[in-house]
Amino acid sequence: MKITEFEMPKDTHIFRMTDSCGMLQHTRYGVPDPSTGYTVDDNARALIMAILLFEATQKQEYLNLVVRYLGFLMHAQNGAWFRNFMDYDRCFTEEKGSPDSFGRCIWALGFAASCSCLPAAIRDAAISLLKQTVTGCDELISLRAKAYALIGLSYWQDQETSGRKRKLAAGLAQTYHHAAETGWKWFEESITYCNAVLPWAMLMAPETKEDNYRNIGLESLDFLLGVTLDGEFFHPVGCNGWLLKGKKTAKSDEQPVEACETLLACLKAYELTGNEIYRNCARRCLAWYTGQNSLGVSLIDPDTGGCMDGIMSGGVNRNQGAESIVSWMIASLAWQEHAKAENSFPDDV
Secondary structure (H helix, E strand, C coil): CCCCCCCCCCCHHHHHHECCCCEECCEECCEECHHHCEEHHHHHHHHHHHHHHHHHHCCHHHHHHHHHHHHHHHHHEECCEECCEECCCCCECCCCCCHHHHHHHHHHHHHHHHCCCCCHHHHHHHHHHHHHHHHHHHHCCCHHHHHHHHHHHHHHCCHHHHHHHHHHHHHHHHHHHHHCECCECCCCCEECCCCCHHHHHHHHCCCCCCCCHHHHHHHHHHHHHHHHEECCEECCCCCCCCEECCCCCCCCCECHHHHHHHHHHHHHHHHHHCCHHHHHHHHHHHHHHCCCCCCCCCCECCCCCCECCEEECCEEECCCCHHHHHHHHHHHHHHHHHHHHHCCCCCCC
16 A cells, blocks of 8 residues: 555444444444444444544544444443443443443543544543543552553543552553563563553653663563564564463464554664664555555445455454454544655655
């Protein structure tokens, strides 16, 4: 896929996946599957996607999506937490969602609260929801939940949360120092899912002279890139076996979310260091979607802009679920925003 000018990715599948309630979770091929309902996970990330779309275009249809997805998060709130799974009858099936889904909600709300492109009334709604749920961060144990929450609070830049941000960052740093050693610069004894969010969070963390969060972020990101950049293309750790310390990397299944979050971490590392290596790695993550991958095939539906659900051992998973389309759109829009700022559109993405 060659980029010679700013070109918005197709949005047909986004509107196909979104109804009056929010974004549906799964599909059968290119058709939304109502039987699987909705998740706050998907709608939180869809909120970020919709904000990026509106920021890039100022189109009312995308602002309407922002309101739709933010409304879903409002409905999912339960005290200082969020419910996650909702069936097609619009009934939540649990009182408390997973820690990771909570962390992603804080990420999305912090991003929304920080975006000056949004009308004040919408930002105020996001801030209000943040203030009602931010204390939920204090009970987080999951590393990825902490990382997502830290990213969201770092976007928000609210002075009242500075102590909470430092606590989250210190917890991640302590875990890293406990697990990392020569030849294994990572936070755990295995590399599993949504991996790049961990170094990305450390790169977003507030830093003082006593902290080494940026060093941890760069060191762990370099280690992850050493594992996932296979020759000329990005090859994420497969979810069918993961990568256990001292073992070989699972080659399948490759998930679109890994390319998106690795791209975001690389762009942040480039912003902090100016090192072209990170920018080139981000380009390769984006190119994973469009054919520079282990199968050499594009995962993007040319008719609708939908994204296939990943690369399996037997070929492409041709379903086009919410996590996949949102990951592709966020990655594409983040890259376009970066390329416009740099006034550079490389022809080999």
